Amino acid sequence: MSLIGRRRERQPYEMQEEREVKSPTSWAGRWSRAFLLVFVLFAAWIAAPLSALADPPQPEKAVRGPCVRDAEWMRRNHMDCLKHKREETVREGKAVPTESFLSCISCHPSKERFCDRCHAYVGVAPNCFDCHQYPK
Amino acid sequence: MTMDRRSVLGLGGAIAAGVALAPGLHLIAAPPAPTAASGTGKRWAMLIDTTKCSADCTACTKACRAENNVPLFGDPQRDIHWIRKVELKDQTLRRPAVSLPVLCNHCENPPCVHVCPTEASFIRHDGLVLIDKHRCIGCRYCIIACPYKARSLVFHKTRPAKDANPKVPIRAAGVVEKCTFCAHLIDEGKLPACVEACAKADKGAMLFGDLNDPNSEISQRLRKEKSQTIRADLGLNPHVHYQGI
Ligand code: SF4
Ligand code: SF4
Numbered sequence: 001m002s003l004i005g006r007r008r009e010r011q012p013y014e015m016q017e018e019r020e021v022k023s024p025t026s027w028a029g030r031w032s033r034a035f036l037l038v039f040v041l042f043a044a045w046i047a048a049p050l051s052a053l054a055d056p057p058q059p060e061k062a063v064r065g066p067c068v069r070d071a072e073w074m075r076r077n078h079m080d081c082l083k084h085k086r087e088e089t090v091r092e093g094k095a096v097p098t099e100s101f102l103s104c105i106s107c108h109p110s111k112e113r114f115c116d117r118c119h120a121y122v123g124v125a126p127n128c129f130d131c132h133q134y135p136k
Numbered sequence: 137m138t139m140d141r142r143s144v145l146g147l148g149g150a151i152a153a154g155v156a157l158a159p160g161l162h163l164i165a166a167p168p169a170p171t172a173a174s175g176t177g178k179r180w181a182m183l184i185d186t187t188k189c190s191a192d193c194t195a196c197t198k199a200c201r202a203e204n205n206v207p208l209f210g211d212p213q214r215d216i217h218w219i220r221k222v223e224l225k226d227q228t229l230r231r232p233a234v235s236l237p238v239l240c241n242h243c244e245n246p247p248c249v250h251v252c253p254t255e256a257s258f259i260r261h262d263g264l265v266l267i268d269k270h271r272c273i274g275c276r277y278c279i280i281a282c283p284y285k286a287r288s289l290v291f292h293k294t295r296p297a298k299d300a301n302p303k304v305p306i307r308a309a310g311v312v313e314k315c316t317f318c319a320h321l322i323d324e325g326k327l328p329a330c331v332e333a334c335a336k337a338d339k340g341a342m343l344f345g346d347l348n349d350p351n352s353e354i355s356q357r358l359r360k361e362k363s364q365t366i367r368a369d370l371g372l373n374p375h376v377h378y379q380g381i
Contacts, residue, residue, distance in 0.1 A: 093323060
């Protein structure tokens, strides 16, 4: 939201500048107009991807369900759940195949469209898939 | 109210099924989880008959690489081996050379576990010595501690091959790994990949089973037939037994 806000603030300020330099013959006017053009292009270049990020992420809908836990609970707690399951699976040998990484794929076929969208938005980079393979 | 401290803490054999702490509040001793060491759980072990193993056969090592996505980097100094073929030669040349596969022995007193500063190396309830790669910091103490050279450090970054087994993670650079007795297969009730491959290659040199079950084939054969472990003098009580060396 703050990103959108900042972009909106900038526009009236730019227009004011344009109104001030009316005379096309003055050198200063030409220079400042050239500068303004560059500035506006630059601002648009920066703002385009930012405004895309400003909207809440839209992770892909599960292709089927239900999830192993309540979806609302999962949204907040999946990382702790995964860590807990990891300890149980690796150290205690209590693997629950239906709750393993390998079965996430049955409802969420794409890591890029599911995991990555939110992770990129909030700026976290979990390294699960440095080693684990998101099943194809 | 006086209570015996030992019974409250569960020390000694005489703990009552329930100790009343207060009216309506009972302390109940949980039954101990089955473990390999206490003889109540499983104890996986392997028996390798080297007389059935030939020097030119690499069925087990190939199967291991395929099952566990163990890569070859093309640099023998840095290649990772979970299982490797070793040739034993009698220096007096009185006995013929024997070829045998060497892998992690899943020792009962594993020095690799004792030295690990992060408890990444640990003994699982069924006697398997495993590495929790989420915790390993790559200090390599365990590589030095293991007298069987069973462990390798992953020095390079690897990417999964196209035909990689998705059930086994590939590795991040900087962690140590070794044979797991194919824990993921054992948990599904299957045999380790090398044992399976050896049988498929019509050699049948490797036998895998539960030592804590006196009726299992491996227990019976170890009782009846002569077998050895490598460097038994170290007292680590390895669980890969060999015949014919
Ligand atoms: S063979 Fe080496 S790595 Fe395996 S348990 Fe024994 S000491 Fe540890
Ligand atoms: S390299 Fe990893 S497994 Fe080995 S001792 Fe260090 S932390 Fe433990």
